[in-house]
Amino acid sequence: MAEQSKLLLIDGHSILNRAFYGLPDLTNSKGQHTNAVYGFLNILFKTMEEEKPDHLTVAFDLSAPTFRHRMFADYKGTRKPMAAELREQVPMIKEMLAAMGICLVTKEGLEADDLLGTMSKIGEAAGMDVTILSGDRDLLQLATDKVKIMIPKTKKGGTETESYYAKDVRETYQVSPTEFIDVKALWGDTADNIPGVPGIGEKTAINIIAAYGSIEAAHEHAEDLKPPRAARNIVDFWDQARLSKTLATIDVHAKIDYDLAAAQIGNIFTDDAYRLCKDWGFKNILLRFDKESVDREEKDLTSRFSHLTSRTAFEEMIERAGQSQETWIGAGLFLKDHSAARAGQIRALAISFEGKAFFAEADTEARQLSLFGSEADDGSGDLIQSTDLRRGLQALADAGKNLAFLDLKEALSQLSFSDRGRSFDLQVAAYLLDPLSSSYPTEDIARDQLALSIPSYSEFFGKKKADQIWEDPEEVEHRMHYACYQAYVASRAPQKLLKRLEEQGMRALYEEVELPLVYTLYDMETAGIAVEKEALKSYGDQLVGRINELEEGIYREAGETFNINSPKQLGEVLFGQLGLPGARKTKTGYSTAADVLDPLAVNYQIVRDVLEFRQLTKLKSTYADGLAKVIADDGRIHSSFQQTVTATGRLSSTEPNLQNIPIRMELGKEIRRVFPAMEGCVFVDSDYSQIELRVLAHLSQDPKLIEAYRQGKDIHRATASLVFHTPFEEVTDQQRSNAKAVNFGIVYGISAFGLAKDLGISREEAQEYIDGYFAAYPRLHDYLDGLVEFARKEGYAVTLFGRRRPVPELKNSNFMQRQFGERVAMNAPVQGTAADIIKIAMVRVHDRLAKEGLRSRLILTVHDELLVETFEQEEQEVREILDQEMRGAAQLSVELEIDTHSGRNWYDAK
């Protein structure tokens, strides 16, 4: 006997409303209110667990729920408009239900009640058990012995549900479900515009209907009714009573197309639903997905993982992979001692295709020995060497397979692609989709793209370092699984990532800029930059002499010795003991930052000494000593360029950071002399001239700004001329300098406070500058406003090339945070577009150098600057390439100009 089929019907607005008022105001990272959706889903899951329905439908009325829908308790008698925080969640829940494949029913002109009533009859007629979930007691009239009405009640410590079959209605209200309509006809309901009969309240209405069964019967026996007022009014207001009955009656024969087959419950834990939960921050619900998705198909992904322990088996697998039709072959690659300076050896490799994954690791010496001792054959024949793994990987690339890696730049140390389009970088793709994440581990990509829950590194290995896990025989299964998961995700995620990039208009950015850039950066890292070790050492020694003098002087002036590098101790000495004026507090004590000390320098020798001491120790520790530590065996420094770090799309540089080598102060700038071009070479250094302001001119299409650039004017002078209403030729240096600061401010997302601080003027004065600026460039002002408006509406800022930066701060309840969000919304498109442009230029310069067979190499980028180590004979050609490719990287309404210099070292090339 087949189990009884069960239909669950949900009153959408009513349950959403209950959830909204039952939960505190939850706001997700994007600033969306989510409490009602979240609560709705929890009620849905709970009810499904309890009722175990096989069919499910959610009904919504199309018309505004404030007007038509009968709300329970909270709304009774009041007609206040639906809260905006709730209204915005109506489309969200619909989107979620649709993503879960849940049947949604709406019909113009019908209330949810009528839909629910009609559907319950259809279900009942089909022989099903029906449950209607609603917060609205009016639905009790629909109860039968097959149709159950469930009403959630909010109680302390959770929700409880009251259930009513027909008999329960009778027990509770002394009337049958159909009689309940008549009760309502007498009693009325202001919330629903049902007038009822004056003078008859709930008690009286129930008594009358319990006695007579209907308003018609009661009307016939009007003279018998008590109290007399009811008897009189039921006659006097008879028409109104009959109208009320009509209004109160739920239509159970509404003309709707309702197909029970469409209501069948499939797998509601879909990828789309998962993504929505992720987007909206429903962490707890995600757990439910993990469990379900594990239950449904990933029950044991590890059963599809194999550990290949012989070279033969590994090579056979590579052979099969090479013949596979799989779109993307995923690879998990693990290197020993890899860095930008040196390609590590492959420790292990996992390859995944067709849903399976294979793991192979280079045999350790110990294993090689033991095998050699025990095996009868030639011993070395079937062992796996690091080079075997490398050959296998290269074989796949050579076979023209599409290969996906978590970190392609690292993989490039082990193989080469003849077609860059056949490689994929998961981290870079994931970064474009969500540049605010701090890292892009496999498990996050699996969760976001595949709705798959897999263990993280720490879940496998705890706090153990890579060296420990790869050499410990007990970890072999863990690392096999870990590597296979990585390969598996790499094979499955690219399609999803590409689809999302496409949807978000970033596919070209990925394929034509970021992906080729991986190759450019790899070559730049490999090339590195030469350093004169001895010169660096003597630079450091020179600093030490002066540092010691200063230190002595400071102790003498302070009257005691202390750690000058400790802001806490220094602050105490300067502002506490010596009682210097102008103290400013930080969380932990006095601030000793340069902008606090600077004004004091005029009057106090000790402050001058401290500032110089600071400057010199910075140069010594960060640059002299810091750089010496990272010189590789080849005498060069190989910085790592990070492609997945910044919120705006810029690159960053680490170990060491070569993007903050001193230049502003002469003494610091000297350090650039220790970076020489190699023998027979010069450095050619090109930097964009005011790229961000030019980008802004283009993006805003401000005619005055564009015109100033087209005429090749000094832009800061031109700005000063407009802002201060001074003829161009008569602009003073001071005015120009102020205008320059304003131009910078504009790019940062101007604030009067910030500008005032920068210029050392009052906030009012700064505001006047800003007002003057926007009066001079009105179009620019409108444009910046538009940026904020766009980001507020869409939740992100976007560059000329489609790169996005989310701006969740704009929806933050904190005023400061929102202000910050506004500046970000103004700055990100500008800084980001400039980043897009130089990335394009980098790829083009890199490719041109290769294509033209030049030996010169692009070795460094500093945001708006490219440095090419150039063979002397190639200088003219390199200059030309830089000029063409940098200027031609984007076609803007204003020309992109560059300044180019060359020299024997980095100092001379600037």
Added chain:
DNA sequence: GTTGTCACG
């Protein structure tokens, strides 16, 4: 690990 400071664009 966080904080304060400061180097760069």
Added chain:
DNA sequence: ACGTACGTGACAACG
């Protein structure tokens, strides 16, 4: 009344 210019990374101090 609040307390901000945008984006980074490295170092020393300190809990």
